[in-house]
Amino acid sequence: MVGVGGIFIALGSNLGDRAGHIRSALRELEEAGDVRVLRCSSLRETEPTGGPPGQPMYLNAVAELQTELSPADLLARLGEIEQRHGRERTVRNGPRTLDLDLLLYRDQVIDEPELTVPHPRMWQRRFVTEPLAEICDAQRLAAARALRPMVLPRSQPLPGGGPARSVGNRNSE
Ligand code: A4P
Numbered sequence: 001m002v003g004v005g006g007i008f009i010a011l012g013s014n015l016g017d018r019a020g021h022i023r024s025a026l027r028e029l030e031e032a033g034d035v036r037v038l039r040c041s042s043l044r045e046t047e048p049t050g051g052p053p054g055q056p057m058y059l060n061a062v063a064e065l066q067t068e069l070s071p072a073d074l075l076a077r078l079g080e081i082e083q084r085h086g087r088e089r090t091v092r093n094g095p096r097t098l099d100l101d102l103l104l105y106r107d108q109v110i111d112e113p114e115l116t117v118p119h120p121r122m123w124q125r126r127f128v129t130e131p132l133a134e135i136c137d138a139q140r141l142a143a144a145r146a147l148r149p150m151v152l153p154r155s156q157p158l159p160g161g162g163p164a165r166s167v168g169n170r171n172s173e
């Protein structure tokens with residue numbers, strides 16, 4: 001049992017065997033048996049956005065996953081796969097063998113120091129929106145675009161007096 005879908009990740013590479021890194025990341029995601037890759041977009045060659053000048057072109061894709069891993073556990077899994085591919089973090093937006101970002105986790109909104117979902121820059125980036133539109137229907141895309149972080153005024157406690165949460169699944173404008 002690997003849960004239901006509606007979880008989307010972005011895959012990017014602009015160093016080495018770019019298509020090889022992306023294809024093998026998709027295989028590695030399924031290795032432990034707790035993640036299934038439901039569908040993957042075509043691979044697109046894209047101009048680098050940001051980062052140092054003169055970077056090589058990227059290959060980008062988006063995939064839909066099915067899993068019961070929590071968002072944090074899935075992010076950790078993505079990080080492990082990046083490491084296996086020799087990912088080095090030296091320059092922000094610098095060239096990379098493999099970048100795996102969590103774009104959407106069903107209708108969840110997450111605003112933690114280590115994890116923001118929906119990915120905060122995803123809607124501004126054609127290298128994400130175009131492959132996403134290939135594998136995600138228009139109705140689901142519109143619902144995802146409407147997801148907003150749950151902003152609670154500092155002075156307003158949650159009903160029941162619990163601590164302010166930054167994780168929600170409210171679908172609001
Ligand atoms: N983090 C927070 N939220 C997320 C999330 N939803 N998914 C944190 C993944 N990571 C998330 O990421 C930095 C930190 O973001 C992590 O520690 C994680 O806890 P990183 O992968 O180490 O660094 P990065 O990817 O260089 O930074 P960032 O800010 O994720 O960059 P972007 O926005 O992903 O942009 N141009 C083209 N054509 N194609 C590309 O794929 N990619 C980038 C990277 C720039 N230009 C590009 C492309």
Ligand code: MG
Nearest residue numbers: 099100101102
């Ligand atoms: Mg990243």
